[in-house]
Amino acid sequence: MLDYRRFKEINDLFAAGRTEQARHLLMELQSRCIALRDEMERLKVQIRTFEDILYLSKNLSRENGFYWLTTPGVRQGPFCPQCYDTMGALIRLEKEDYALCCPYCGQRHALPRPPVAHAPAGRMARIIPFVR
Ligand SMILES: [Zn+2]
Structure with missing residues (x-):
């Protein structure tokens, strides 16, 4: 003083x-x-x-293993759990084919693949020969 x-x-x-x-x-x-x-x-x-x-403690949540930031009217994310848990850094995950990837630490999180459309058994296309 x-x-x-x-x-x-x-x-x-x-x-x-x-x-x-x-x-x-x-x-x-x-x-x-x-x-x-x-x-x-x-x-x-x-x-x-x-x-x-304080802002993060009020607006950051973890769902399904990923961090999400909720600001008025907007939900941002998902953010890398590895980077936030170790460094406190919010790094947005980037979507690749069937995975979310962290551009900083490189951690990959597999996403569920969409079900492969199978033809129902017994319903094969029927070949109709041309009439000669
Ligand atoms: Zn990361």
Whole structure:
């Protein structure tokens, strides 16, 4: 915390002609101001990080092994579970043939294949010969 009475003290020292002492005290205050500014910037970053964590805890959900982010009106995802669990990074999975793949860690998640259409047994196409 900055002690504002020191400014009055500096002013009194200048008024009394004790400029060297006043200058020394002024340098101390300047150093303290710089340290406070650095601390304030560090705390701002910390607050922003906590706000991000709070936002994710309210809006991130895990369904069927994937992470989804729900924002007002939009559901985003799926995001890679490996990257979020290990680094806290939301990496959107990309769809490939029957799999979701992470472009960062390369993890693949197989998707269920659609059922292959089979002709019902006993119902084969019937070949009708041309009449000669
Ligand atoms: Zn990943």
